[in-house]
Amino acid sequence: xxxxxxxxxxxxxxxxxxxxxxxxxxxxxxxxxxxxxxxxxxxxxxxxxxxxxxxxxxxxxxxxxxxxxxxxxxxxxxxxxxxxxxxxxxxxxxxxxxxxxxxxxxxxxxxxxxxxxxxxxxxxxxxxxxxxxxxxxxxxxxxxxxxxxxxxxxxxxxxxxxxxxxxxxxxxxxxxxxxxxxxxxxxxxxxxxxxxxxxxxxxxxxxxxxxxxxxxxxxxxxxxxxxxxxxxxxxxxxxxxxxxxxxxxxxxxxxxxxxxxxxxxxxxxxxxxxxxxxxxxxxxxxxxxxxxxxxxxxxxxxxxxxxxxxxxxxxxxxxxxxxxxxxxxxxxxxxxxxxxxxxxxxxxxxxxxxxxxxxxxxxxxxxxxxxxxxxxxxxxxxxx
Numbered sequence: 001x002x003x004x005x006x007x008x009x010x011x012x013x014x015x016x017x018x019x020x021x022x023x024x025x026x027x028x029x030x031x032x033x034x035x036x037x038x039x040x041x042x043x044x045x046x047x048x049x050x051x052x053x054x055x056x057x058x059x060x061x062x063x064x065x066x067x068x069x070x071x072x073x074x075x076x077x078x079x080x081x082x083x084x085x086x087x088x089x090x091x092x093x094x095x096x097x098x099x100x101x102x103x104x105x106x107x108x109x110x111x112x113x114x115x116x117x118x119x120x121x122x123x124x125x126x127x128x129x130x131x132x133x134x135x136x137x138x139x140x141x142x143x144x145x146x147x148x149x150x151x152x153x154x155x156x157x158x159x160x161x162x163x164x165x166x167x168x169x170x171x172x173x174x175x176x177x178x179x180x181x182x183x184x185x186x187x188x189x190x191x192x193x194x195x196x197x198x199x200x201x202x203x204x205x206x207x208x209x210x211x212x213x214x215x216x217x218x219x220x221x222x223x224x225x226x227x228x229x230x231x232x233x234x235x236x237x238x239x240x241x242x243x244x245x246x247x248x249x250x251x252x253x254x255x256x257x258x259x260x261x262x263x264x265x266x267x268x269x270x271x272x273x274x275x276x277x278x279x280x281x282x283x284x285x286x287x288x289x290x291x292x293x294x295x296x297x298x299x300x301x302x303x304x305x306x307x308x309x310x311x312x313x314x315x316x317x318x319x320x321x322x323x324x325x326x327x328x329x330x331x332x333x334x335x336x337x338x339x340x341x342x343x344x345x346x347x348x349x350x351x352x353x354x355x356x357x358x359x360x361x362x363x364x365x366x367x368x369x370x371x372x373x374x375x376x377x378x379x380x381x382x383x384x
Contacts, residue, residue, distance in 0.1 A: 012144040013118040015089065018137040018158045021129070022150065025121040027142030028093050029110030033153070035139045035160050036060040036086030039312065040127045042291035047106065048077040051115070054084050054172035054198030055268060055310050057240035058163050060138055061290075062089035064127050069106035072097030079200040084172050084240070087140045088117040089126070116142050134286045135312065137162060163312070164284050167248070168241030169269070172198040173219035177229075180204045180214040189213035190373055193231040195221065195253070197246065197269045198239030202354040207235070210366045220249050223256035233263040233373045236270025238352065243272035243282045243313055251277050258346065263376050265369040266348030268311055274348045275339060281319035285335070288312035289351075295331040296338075296351060304331065305361035307351040314350065315339065345376040 013027035017038075040062045041050055047068050050061060068090050088110065097105050110117055118140050130136060139157045141148060173196045180194075194204065194216045207214050215229045219239070226234065234257050239246070246269065254277040257264060266274040272282045289309040296307045305328075315336045320326070328338030328349060340347035353365045 011142060013140065013142045014144050014148070014150070015118050015121060015126075016139045016141070016150060016153050016157055017129070018154075018160075019133065020154060023118075023121040023126065024144070025118045027117070027144075028090070028107050028119050029088065029113075029115045029117040029142065031143040032116050033139060033141050034060070034087040034116040035137065035157060037135050037163055037312075038062055038089070038126070038130060038138045039135055039288055039290050040064050040123075040130055041310075042293060043308075046077075046292065048073050049079050049200075049202070050310075051085060051088065052077075052079040052083055053200060053310060054080050055200075055238050055240050057084035057086075057168045057172055057198065058166070059085055059240075059312075060087040060089060060140065061085050062123055062126060063091070064123055066091040066123070067094060068092070069094035070097055071099035072102030073104050073106055073109045074099070074101040075103065076101065079202060080172070080198075083113045083115055084198075085115070088115060089121065089123060089140070090117065090119040091121070091123040093117075093119040116140050118142065130287050135288065163241055165242050165245050167245035169197040169219040169239045169246045169250070172240060174216055175218060177215060177217040177221070180216050181208060190232055190370060191215070191230060192233045192235055192373075193217055193226050193229050194235040194237055195219060195226070195250075195270070196239075197237050197250070197273075199237035200352070200354065203237065203267065203352075206354045206363065206366050210370060212370070219246070221253060223253040226253060226257070227260075231262065232377075233265065233369060235369075236264060236266035236273055236348070238268030238270060238310075240269070242284070243269055243276060247273055247276045258344075261344060261376070263345035263369070263372050264348070265365070265372075267352065268350060271339070271348035271350050272313055272315060274346060275315045275320075275324070278324055278341065278346070279321045280324065280339075281316045282313050283316045285312050285314050289330070289332070289335070294351065296328050297331055298328055298338075299326060307337070307353075307361065309351045311350055345372045347372070
């Protein structure tokens with residue numbers, strides 16, 4: 001059975017790129033204007049998880065799959081309590097939905113969450129432009145009329161500062177520490193601290209299901225505050241923005257964690273911050289990796305993993321110091337997808353092993369972190 005959406009009134013909309021190209025279409029979500037950096041996601045499913053992923057903060061997310069929204073939205077699949085992206089682009093947005101968990105249409109949900117969007121544009125053409133020219137600044141106008149000044153909008157779009165050299169972790173991080181426990185667990189738990197640079201809910205769920213007790217702390221927490229929780233390990237989460245900008249305050253705590261030999265596991269932005277703390281460098285990518293079908297090679301056993309990715313920055317392989325080894329590499333473009341310290345209990349990956357949405361090939365990494373902590377058990381009485 002199909003449930004009709006209650007959204008019936010659409011408006012004219014336009015997408016204005018910084019190079020002057022204009023795509024006209026139909027407005028969805030909130031009426032108004034929004035500006036951001038356009039990136040494309042190749043996933044066929046998981047649009048609700050993607051839209052609520054804090055890593056997309058300040059970006060306009062385009063879905064390359066031609067028809068989005070057929071299962072509606074539900075209460076369970078949000079990755080954060082708030083939507084942080086700046087806008088959405090679709091080839092075709094379904095006005096109907098059918099799913100046993102569906103509670104609302106995607107269009108109504110976008111409007112409720114004040115997200116500006118556009119549909120009915122040639123996303124194939126736009127994807128090719130981004131692939132060839134790199135990530136572009138753009139403005140979506142939902143509510144185009146005779147008074148819309150495209151020259152003025154183009155000027156604003158071209159001047160927008162973008163996300164390079166911008167710290168966005170503080171925008172999406174929790175403000176106070178909290179203990180995350182999704183389910184009751186009677187087994188002995190491993191105590192870790194998760195530094196929240198924009199952490200996804202399903203990452204915390206995976207830690208919880210692997211018998212970790214997780215204390216989540218703000219991104220700007222000091223080492224002295226972190227250590228009060230007596231962690232056996234520290235997790236550096238995913239998040240948005242330029243890692244170099246975030247590192248200006250984040251490295252103070254991470255460097256002390258490294259000095260005290262506390263096991264570290266980093267994902268996405270956390271991976272890049274760990275690399276910076278260990279004297280590597282990061283750079284902005286041409287158009288990034290965003291999708292759930294990204295092949296990665298695990299260098300230790302030569303196995304291929306299909307991974308879920310969402311990043312616009314990467315580690316500069318030329319900057320990698322001798323004490324680090326590449327553990328995973330992209331089979332698309334040889335971008336570093338994982339590093340590990342040769343002698344100490346620190347490792348990280350660029351992609352998202354919680355795979356929500358996406359394949360489950362890489363969930364062994366949570367067990368790897370657990371084993372690393374077990375092998376590195378230190379005398380807590382001396383440390384604390």
